[in-house]
Amino acid sequence: MFNKLADIKTKLSDVLSMLRKLVCIGEVSIVDAQLRRVKVTFPGLRYPESDWLPVLGMRSKSVSISCNLEVGEQVLCLFIPSGSMMSGYVLGSMANKSAKPYIANVDKFGVQFKDGTLLEYDQSTQTGVLKIGGGTPAITVSPEKVLIDAKLEVTGATELFDTLKVAKATTLMDTLTGMKTATFTGLVGAAGYGSNTGGAAVMSSGAILQGSVTINGVTVAVISHTHNDAEGRPTSTANQ
Structure with missing residues (x-):
């Protein structure tokens, strides 16, 4: 009678031990990033280091996600069906006092x-x-x-379908081509292209200027006037 009770007690103890091992909190000890698996230790418990445990993830085939655990990270483990440390899974990591979410904002x-x-x-x-x-x-x-x-570098063609506002100086390393009117309210320099100090600026379709023009420090003025022809009649307006 007493022997049977002892056997039952031993079996119950084994069952309880298995149940305690079904779900355990541990710490990652080794990481295998290639197969997304880890080994886990159980500080404070007399359990050995686990075997390789797969880490559950969202996707693994046509959509691949790389998000590895870190050594020392606290994780929740499931050992089924018998609570053996040789067969189990890591369900995920756990937040704690020393490893909190980076921000406490539900939005x-x-x-x-x-x-x-x-x-x-x-x-x-x-x-x-x-x-x-x-x-x-x-x-x-x-x-x-x-x-x-940040500094921005664009290597491909770029199209803008609205206005472009530049707050500081703009440097062009190649040709600037415009299909419509260009309006400038400040000083405009046109040095042209040359190997040393720059060549002449060429405008093939004429230019419309309002205001004075200075060439080599000399202001060029445009004065409208008329002349008389051989018969004393005034000619059309001329520019000088």
């Missing part, structure tokens, strides 16, 4: 990397942000505009 969804790089969307303002290293270069996209805080 913001994003990823912040170890170097400070941030990719974030705020659904309350409909604004998306990309910041490299947490600072610049940075791109902010909102319903009103797109703000780029």
Whole structure:
């Protein structure tokens, strides 16, 4: 009788031990980034290091997602069907006092990397942000505009279907061609192209100027006047 009770107690103890091991909180000890799997230890528990455990992810075939866990990261593990550390899965990482979400805002969804790089969307303002290293270069996209805080280099053809406003100096390394009127309110210099100091500026379709023209420091004035012909009659207006 007592032997049977002892056997039942032992079996119940084994069952309880298996149940305790079904779901465990551990820490990542080794990462295999190629197969998206990890080994896990269980600080404070007398459990051995686990075997390789697959980490559950969103996609794995035609759409591939790379998002590896880090050594020391706290994770929740499921060991089925028997609670054996040889067969199980990592369900995901867990936030704790030393590893909190980078921001406590229910309207913001994003990823912040170890170097400070941030990719974030705020659904309350409909604004998306990309910041490299947490600072610049940075791109902010909102319903009103797109703000780029960085040096910008475009290697392909670019078309603008609205006005272009340039706040500082603009340098052209090649030809500027216009199909309509160009209006300037400040000083315009046209040095042309040459190998040393620049060549002559050429305008093939004429020029309309209002105001004075200075050539080599000498102001050129245009004065309208008339002459009389051989019979004393005034000629049409001439320019000098």
